[in-house]
Amino acid sequence: xxxxxLHYLRYERNRSELTVKRYGTSLHDFEAYxxxxxxxxxxxxxxxxxxxxxMESLMEKGNIASTVNTGLSAxxxxxxxALARKxxxxxxxxxxxxxxxxxxxxxxxxxxxxxxxxxxQQWGDDFNDVRARTIIILLYEAGLRRAELIGLxxxxxxxxxxxxxxxxxxxxxxxxxFGTEMAEQLRHYIEVRDxxxxxxxxxxxxSNTGKRISAxxxxxxxxxxxxxxxxxxxxxxxxLRHSFxxxxxxxxxxxxxxxxxxxxxxxxxxxxYTHTTFEQLKRVYKEAHPRG
Numbered sequence: 001x002x003x004x005x006l007h008y009l010r011y012e013r014n015r016s017e018l019t020v021k022r023y024g025t026s027l028h029d030f031e032a033y034x035x036x037x038x039x040x041x042x043x044x045x046x047x048x049x050x051x052x053x054x055m056e057s058l059m060e061k062g063n064i065a066s067t068v069n070t071g072l073s074a075x076x077x078x079x080x081x082a083l084a085r086k087x088x089x090x091x092x093x094x095x096x097x098x099x100x101x102x103x104x105x106x107x108x109x110x111x112x113x114x115x116x117x118x119x120x121q122q123w124g125d126d127f128n129d130v131r132a133r134t135i136i137i138l139l140y141e142a143g144l145r146r147a148e149l150i151g152l153x154x155x156x157x158x159x160x161x162x163x164x165x166x167x168x169x170x171x172x173x174x175x176x177x178f179g180t181e182m183a184e185q186l187r188h189y190i191e192v193r194d195x196x197x198x199x200x201x202x203x204x205x206x207s208n209t210g211k212r213i214s215a216x217x218x219x220x221x222x223x224x225x226x227x228x229x230x231x232x233x234x235x236x237x238x239x240l241r242h243s244f245x246x247x248x249x250x251x252x253x254x255x256x257x258x259x260x261x262x263x264x265x266x267x268x269x270x271x272x273y274t275h276t277t278f279e280q281l282k283r284v285y286k287e288a289h290p291r292g
Contacts, residue, residue: 246273
């Protein structure tokens with residue numbers, strides 16, 4: 001039956017050799033599985049519980065969700081084929097749902113690495129260096145998105161109250177408090193900026209010509225500076241937003257407070273950072289405990 005089905009895929013459906021090979025591997029694997037349970041079983045007598053058990057066994061062996069779903073897709077196609085040709089009288093695979101793909105955890109820079117970047121690196125006092133440090137502080141200490149940073153105007157900075165007015169997605173505004181370090185950095189940046197290039201549009205972060213800074217320039221600035229303290233492949237502005245959220249939760253901030261600071265609509269979006277901090281906790285345990 002398997003060979004009939006693979007012949008059908010190859011010559012009647014013109015499926016690629018890769019698909020035919022993957023489906024064949026999955027079907028032979030499943031056949032070996034159900035025959036190991038009971039040599040008397042065949043394709044016609046297999047039920048949905050047996051298919052579920054096979055998928056569970058694949059997950060237990062370390063297969064990712066996409067691999068398991070490929071196997072389930074092979075079974076569904078096979079049973080549709082077999083049912084249409086009256087090789088079986090029922091389809092036990094049609095109502096089964098495969099495992100959900102896990103979303104990758106947000107990558108973040110460790111607090112020690114950020115301290116090394118902001119405190120120990122020898123920053124110059126020219127406009128480019130002052131702007132670079134300001135960009136990194138805004139992203140890391142305020143958890144801004146790149147577009148939010150670019151959209152900041154001078155009037156959005158309230159030094160007296162120690163807060164930023166940020167315009168997020170769908171023009172929704174939120175207020176983010178800032179501390180002494182950011183206040184000092186922003187004052188210094190504005191002083192250097194106004195002396196060297198000015199701000200033609202009232203924008204806070206500007207290019208070397210005084211115009212609002214571009215998204216590509218923010219990205220390259222962050223990537224270049226993060227490469228000095230981390231070897232992780234992803235070194236984007238959003239990594240600093242992830243780093244902000246992770247650092248807040250690791251140091252005792254409540255989930256709802258972090259949600260408001262990030263500007264998330266739903267607490268479920270923020271909850272992924274609790275998984276991030278737990279993953280960090282597991283790594284610390286394994287590294288530190290003598291029998292971890």
